[in-house]
Amino acid sequence: xxxxxxxxxxxxKYFVIGHTSRLKGxxxxxxxxDTVSFSIHNGETLGLVxxxxxxxxxxxxxxxxxxxxxxxxxxxxxxxxxxANRKRPLHLRKEIQIVFQDPGSSLNPRRNIxxxxxxxxxxxxxxxxxxxxxxxxxxxxxxxxxxxxxYTHMLSGGEKQIVAVARALxxxxxxxxxxxxxxxxxxxxxxxIINLFxxxxxxxxxxxxxxxxxxxxxxxxxxxxxxxxxxxxxEVAETADFFQRPLHPYTxxxxxxxxxxxxEEEKLxxxxxxxxxxxxxxxxxxxxxxxxxRCPFVMDIxxxxxxxxxxxxxxxxxxxxxxxxxxxxxxx
Amino acid sequence: xxxxxSTGREFTSTLTTQEIKKLERExxxxxxxxxxxxxxxxxxxxxxxxxxxxxVLLAIFAPYVTPxxxxxxxxxxxxxxxxxxxxxxxxxxxxxxRDILTRSIFGLRSSLLMxxxxxxxxxxxxxxxxxxxxxxxxxxxxTIIMRVTDIFLSVPPLILALAIASVLEPNLWNGMMAVSLxxxxxxxxxxxxxxxxxxxxxxxxxxxxxxxxxxxILFREILPNTLSPILTKMSLDVAWVIIIGSMxxxxxxxxxxxxxxxxxxxxxxxxxxxxxxxxxxxxxxxxVVVVLGFNLLGDGVRDMFASEEV
Amino acid sequence: MSSxxxxxxxxxxxxxxxxxxxxxxxxxGINFYMRNGEKVGLVGETGCGKTTTMKTILRVLPMPPARxxxxxxxxxxxxxLKMSNSELQQVRGRGISMIFQDPTAALNPVFNVGEQMMAVxxxxxxxxxxxxxxxxHQQAINSLQEVALADPERLLxxxxxxxxxxxxxxxxxxxxxxxxxxLLIADEPGTSLDVTIQDQVLRLLRALVVEKNTSIILIxxxxxxxxxxxxxxxxxxxxxxxxxxxxxxxxxxxxxxYTQGLIxxxxxxxxxxxxxxxxxxxxxxxxxxxxxxxxxxCPYVMDICHTEKxxxxxxxxxxxxxxxxxxxxxxxxxxx
Numbered sequence: 003x004x005x006x007x008x009x010x011x012x013x014x015k016y017f018v019i020g021h022t023s024r025l026k027g028x029x030x031x032x033x034x035x036d037t038v039s040f041s042i043h044n045g046e047t048l049g050l051v052x053x054x055x056x057x058x059x060x061x062x063x064x065x066x067x068x069x070x071x072x073x074x075x076x077x078x079x080x081x082x083x084x085x086a087n088r089k090r091p092l093h094l095r096k097e098i099q100i101v102f103q104d105p106g107s108s109l110n111p112r113r114n115i116x117x118x119x120x121x122x123x124x125x126x127x128x129x130x131x132x133x134x135x136x137x138x139x140x141x142x143x144x145x146x147x148x149x150x151x152x153y154t155h156m157l158s159g160g161e162k163q164i165v166a167v168a169r170a171l172x173x174x175x176x177x178x179x180x181x182x183x184x185x186x187x188x189x190x191x192x193x194x195i196i197n198l199f200x201x202x203x204x205x206x207x208x209x210x211x212x213x214x215x216x217x218x219x220x221x222x223x224x225x226x227x228x229x230x231x232x233x234x235x236x237e238v239a240e241t242a243d244f245f246q247r248p249l250h251p252y253t254x255x256x257x258x259x260x261x262x263x264x265x266e267e268e269k270l271x272x273x274x275x276x277x278x279x280x281x282x283x284x285x286x287x288x289x290x291x292x293x294x295x296r297c298p299f300v301m302d303i304x305x306x307x308x309x310x311x312x313x314x315x316x317x318x319x320x321x322x323x324x325x326x327x328x329x330x331x332x333x334x
Numbered sequence: 335x336x337x338x339x340s341t342g343r344e345f346t347s348t349l350t351t352q353e354i355k356k357l358e359r360e361x362x363x364x365x366x367x368x369x370x371x372x373x374x375x376x377x378x379x380x381x382x383x384x385x386x387x388x389x390v391l392l393a394i395f396a397p398y399v400t401p402x403x404x405x406x407x408x409x410x411x412x413x414x415x416x417x418x419x420x421x422x423x424x425x426x427x428x429x430x431x432r433d434i435l436t437r438s439i440f441g442l443r444s445s446l447l448m449x450x451x452x453x454x455x456x457x458x459x460x461x462x463x464x465x466x467x468x469x470x471x472x473x474x475x476x477t478i479i480m481r482v483t484d485i486f487l488s489v490p491p492l493i494l495a496l497a498i499a500s501v502l503e504p505n506l507w508n509g510m511m512a513v514s515l516x517x518x519x520x521x522x523x524x525x526x527x528x529x530x531x532x533x534x535x536x537x538x539x540x541x542x543x544x545x546x547x548x549x550x551i552l553f554r555e556i557l558p559n560t561l562s563p564i565l566t567k568m569s570l571d572v573a574w575v576i577i578i579g580s581m582x583x584x585x586x587x588x589x590x591x592x593x594x595x596x597x598x599x600x601x602x603x604x605x606x607x608x609x610x611x612x613x614x615x616x617x618x619x620x621x622v623v624v625v626l627g628f629n630l631l632g633d634g635v636r637d638m639f640a641s642e643e644v
Numbered sequence: 645m646s647s648x649x650x651x652x653x654x655x656x657x658x659x660x661x662x663x664x665x666x667x668x669x670x671x672x673g674i675n676f677y678m679r680n681g682e683k684v685g686l687v688g689e690t691g692c693g694k695t696t697t698m699k700t701i702l703r704v705l706p707m708p709p710a711r712x713x714x715x716x717x718x719x720x721x722x723x724x725l726k727m728s729n730s731e732l733q734q735v736r737g738r739g740i741s742m743i744f745q746d747p748t749a750a751l752n753p754v755f756n757v758g759e760q761m762m763a764v765x766x767x768x769x770x771x772x773x774x775x776x777x778x779x780x781h782q783q784a785i786n787s788l789q790e791v792a793l794a795d796p797e798r799l800l801x802x803x804x805x806x807x808x809x810x811x812x813x814x815x816x817x818x819x820x821x822x823x824x825x826x827l828l829i830a831d832e833p834g835t836s837l838d839v840t841i842q843d844q845v846l847r848l849l850r851a852l853v854v855e856k857n858t859s860i861i862l863i864x865x866x867x868x869x870x871x872x873x874x875x876x877x878x879x880x881x882x883x884x885x886x887x888x889x890x891x892x893x894x895x896x897x898x899x900x901x902y903t904q905g906l907i908x909x910x911x912x913x914x915x916x917x918x919x920x921x922x923x924x925x926x927x928x929x930x931x932x933x934x935x936x937x938x939x940x941x942c943p944y945v946m947d948i949c950h951t952e953k954x955x956x957x958x959x960x961x962x963x964x965x966x967x968x969x970x971x972x973x974x975x976x977x978x979x980x
């Protein structure tokens with residue numbers, strides 16, 4: 003679609019982490035991302051939820067160019083992001099930026115703020131008046147220009163993250179990948195940063211891929227939500243629908259385990275879905291549906307065939323055998 | 335960001351170029367103050383740096399501060415040979431009548447010179463190779479650099495230095511070349527280990543993703559984070575190089591007479607032990623003080639780089 | 645208030661750190677108490693001093709930069725701050741045990757689980773009692789079974805790297821409880837875990853604590869967890885306890901402006917957008933603001949807040965607030 007800023011089609015990213023034996027052993031592969039397709043519409047915030055091992059960070063790092071996909075394709079405004087074996091051209095690097103989870107390690111502790119912000123400006127926005135650019139950038143994120151000469155250990159977690167946001171903004175991107183940007187921060191600081199993201203989105207017409215495991219946060223930030231488990235997408239829906247009508251058992255499991263602070267939220271949570279088993283090792287994903295080791299609604303077919311994505315409502319897709327058969331009533 | 339529309343927020347930039355410069359100066363001073371604070375927490379570090387400063391000054395101004403500067407060159411005075419320490423000769427005189435205090439201080443010159451020259455040669459080369467090998471770990475660059483490093487490291491250092499020095503004409507410069515050739519691999523090893531970890535840090539990845547050049551990543555992202563161990567090692571290494579240099583001159587392969595060298599003085603004085611003990615002991619004590627001074631300085635440098643998390 | 649003896653009582657604790665530029669006055673007169681069997685939460689954001697408080701209780705603060713100019717900490721009626729090293733050894737383990745935020749960092753990677761657990765059990769034994777290796781081994785197995793870990797024999801032989809995050813945290817809990825402590829301090833026990841695992845681990849923790857009648861202090865900045873797991877909550881800001889109440893009352897009716905701000909910034913599952921957060925940042929401990937440390941950020945600040953530090957005012961039996969708004973109860977700032 004021409005209104006999509008990013009489209010992923012059958013994206014796969016496998017990592018070979020060793021071999022079964024020294025000489026002729028078979029490679030041990032982690033299927034971090036296993037045939038994932040999604041699209042981000044212009045100007046929207048697509049939320050990506052998942053726990054550790056779900057592959058959400060791998061997707062982020064692939065989009066940003068840290069990893070090459072094993073197969074499948076990834077297009078930015080129709081332009082293929084991974085051209086043959088060439089390195090990604092500058093104009094694409096400029097358009098897609100990322101904010102990492104841990105502000106402590108995403109900023110070089112031996113460089114001050116001015117130097118940190120200089121780098122993207124130097125590469126993508128050459129100008130005679132670098133200092134003015136930097137001050138303007140700091141202003142945009144509501145940071146006093148006096149912070150220019152500070153080092154990261156003089157800043158709080160929230161302030162560091164604001165610098166990381168400023169750095170991403172410096173290249174004037176169109177798409178920002180936000181990988182758990184507030185998970186390491188206190189809740190009141192999180193509010194500030196999220197508000198900053200929302201304001202920037204408005205001002206600069208940004209599109210976001212917002213990755214987090216915090217569903218309460220997702221509820222208030224994303225326009226559409228996709229949930230991942232062990233490298234595959236389980237369910238995608240518009241936000242309100244996702245939370246009011248969670249279909250996939252994993253979605254229900256997640257939603258029912260979140261700690262909340264008010265009674266009304268308690269009532270909204272689906273009935274408690276308790277995991278009946280352990281998370282499988284990522285190198286040994288079960289045959290059939292990868293959730294079959296923990297799913298309380300598991301059926302015979304789940305051990306044999308991997309379900310495919312089906313429509314289960316307006317703009318609501320889910321990948322679960324419970325929804326392949328229309329006669330079966332779902333558990334919502 | 336010049337194409338962006340004005341945002342009309344209350345926060346306006348009121349900083350003039352002057353104010354910015356002032357800000358920069360202030361923050362530099364603050365950083366220096368902070369570094370000194372961390373350095374001086376341990377009083378021994380202050381002792382170290384003061385000792386080193388005194389030693390360096392003595393070496394530089396040797397002709398002006400020593401009582402008998404002429405004794406540092408070809409000079410004999412058998413009438414005053416082998417005199418014990420006295421108010422005329424604080425460290426006594428040696429077997430041909432030269433004042434040992436003077437010669438010790440002049441001897442500092444060649445020792446310090448060796449330390450400085452060797453490190454100036456060794457550190458840039460060693461660090462650069464380490465950075466390259468570490469960042470390109472797993473590639474042929476890494477393999478070549480690290481295998482060569484391993485070869486040099488596998489030869490016992492002193493033997494290597496001796497072998498080289500004995501092939502070449504024995505003098506101070508060749509002695510320094512020999513020590514340099516065996517010293518650089520340690521820095522490569524050190525920086526390699528650090529670089530391999532650092533290249534996976536998110537701030538390095540962030541720079542790569544934005545499109546920074548390899549040079550930028552090596553020298554502006556990775557190198558500053560390796561400075562702490564490098565500088566600490568350097569301050570301790572000065573002491574080591576001095577000792578090795580003394581060993582070389584002890585066996586006759588460093589500074590040649592009549593140039594004073596602490597090692598040679600010890601070698602010559604050894605045969606006069608224990609009766610004329612001062613001929614060998616005082617130069618040895620001078621080495622001890624120098625080494626101690628640099629060691630304490632090294633501790634202080636390490637503290638200076640320590641993180642400030644409370 | 646019952647007349648039962650207090651398990652832990654902190655009186656007017658001040659802790660300072662010497663740094664470049666002066667002294668960080670981190671803890672500014674903390675008061676805290678709890679009884680046997682209570683589950684108390686300590687809520688506060690990064691930098692508020694909650695970790696410092698816990699480290700002071702266990703006396704693991706590095707004492708050259710840290711100084712304790714004032715204060716007492718009574719654990720079962722003995723002042724921890726005045727104890728000798730050998731007395732402290734008795735307290736740590738049998739008296740007070742701790743679980744840390746990151747189970748990976750808390751476990752030594754070069755020893756297997758069995759060695760670490762048995763070392764803990766052995767060191768916490770009463771002087772004079774010397775269990776055999778067999779007995780200690782059995783105790784270790786019991787501890788692992790209590791935290792619902794399958795196949796404890798094999799687990800004892802495993803190394804921490806072979807376990808998942810949730811399992812490591814459960815091992816840490818098992819280790820902490822194996823010494824039968826009277827008080828367990830859990831510092832952000834679920835933060836590094838996935839939500840579904842966190843849920844499992846926390847419910848397990850609550851069950852164990854109730855079963856063994858261990859008292860627990862749960863330190864966290866996640867309000868939802870506090871609401872689910874504790875009976876009473878202390879809210880901490882910039883080295884002061886600003887509000888203390890039963891959990892129910894705190895969430896139903898938070899009184900301190902900081903608590904209100906904090907709760908309002910938690911994103912709601914029911915939607916409604918994100919609150920704007922609390923303006924300003926935590927104070928500089930080198931030169932903390934005079935009077936109430938929260939006053940520069942407080943929407944209801946009054947003149948007196950600039951000059952005097954508010955004591956804890958009692959609203960009712962289970963609810964105290966350190967705020968001048970409640971000095972004469974004229975203002976009612978109940979959240980809408």
